[in-house]
Amino acid sequence: MWNFWMLLENSGFFASGPVRTALIVGTCAALVSAVIGVFTILRGNAFAGHALADVSSAGGAASFLLGINPLLGFLGMAWIAAFGMEFLGVRKVRERDLATGIVLGAGLGLSALFLYLDVTTTSTTGAAVSVMFGSMFAIPQSLIGPALMASAGVFLLVGLLYRPMMLTAVDPDLAAARGIPLRWIGLLQLLALGLAVAVCALAIGAVL
Template sequence: MNDLFDFSDYGRLLELVHNSLIAAALLGVIGGLVGVFVQMRDMQFAVHGIAELSFAGAAAALLLGINVALGSVLGSLVAGALIGALGVRARDRNSVIGVLMPFGLGLGVLFLALYEGRAANKFGLLTGQVVSVAGEQLGWLISLSVVVVVGLALIWRPLTFLSADPEVAVARGLPAGLLSVVFTVLLALAVSLAVQVVGALLVLSLLVTPAAAAFRVTASPVLAPLLSVVFAVTSAVGGILVALGTSVPISPFVTTISFLIYVVCRLSSRRRMRRGWGSREEEPAERSTVDNSSHMALP
């Protein structure tokens, strides 16, 4: 355990990952907001499918010696466009994802097998790693984050309506196909950002788990997104802060923090439900007592 944790140079390491912490916070905001619609539209499987092609794009970029982040984004966009265009309905969407996932994973494995560089670069694409994000890279991440936030802001209300009651929304004239494609592309951008922090295998911990935890404790259309963002930022930034004092990738810490938040929210929800059931059980008894007393008072 002493070899695993070493916080002796923590202050110096913290200065080196200043930009990485900002990037993780941005990812938490994006993941938290996008995750709300992932839950409402039941697209958890889509997140994993897009991550596989994002991994393939990043692996291809690594093999070709170009920007890995750009390759990740391009792979995600291709997957998002295909899923959005071919799978408007949930059943069709899952079928498309089921076809794309093994294809993307196979391509990624092939590109990594052909890559002759450092093994750490290969491993990082799958499980994430702590790196010092350069100013240019941070600018790239900020730009993508702004695109996602602005896109979500523009479609938030109609997409919420469509996600909550698709039949009525379509009857009112909302363009379900267009909204599906636009959101899936925004989801693809969010996935590409997450892959760069936690790796392709563990993207669900930032784009699914925080929102799932938020919906466990509230159904408010305002509070749920806020809690989802708080949970995602806590997981991403907290994972980096803990991982700085270890010799392992950040993903185990990000996923553990995210999972613990979900467990706490689930236990809290269960406790509230039990209290609600208890109060409901007491109400008939109280009414029965009142009724009996009134009958006794009658002559």
């Protein structure tokens, strides 16, 4: 094992800027997915997580169209979708999934529109592939800082709200009896999930 790492180091593998960037952003994506994924499963929000990833593609496509930071595009649309899912939805899983489906349909429509405009009105090449499938080795080094900040935001939210998030996920009736605001905790959990989705979208795209 040691010889393997020595071989990588001597070959200059880690001296490559794109490799270091991919390693940092990929590590951030893996860590935030592991942390927020626990609460996503416990709350029965797997469909919401999938939907946020797909809807965020509209933000990524819009960022190429407007020439802004793609992380901001992914994050902005994911947060808009999170607000929509939480305030359209209710506590019952079936009805919450219905609200998620409505937001997902609208987001995919916007994504298709923005990707079409990217292709037809701008000179940006590979925008659709970058948004939908990502490219770890094409991530600009300037996005390392924002990706680290977004990851820190996930850890901060989960760290501060661990107990109420866990209680609302395991026993929402008991949480309500104790005066925990279920809707706001649910919204904050979705916002943390949106942060994680934005970081992951940089590395592996909105679809994957």
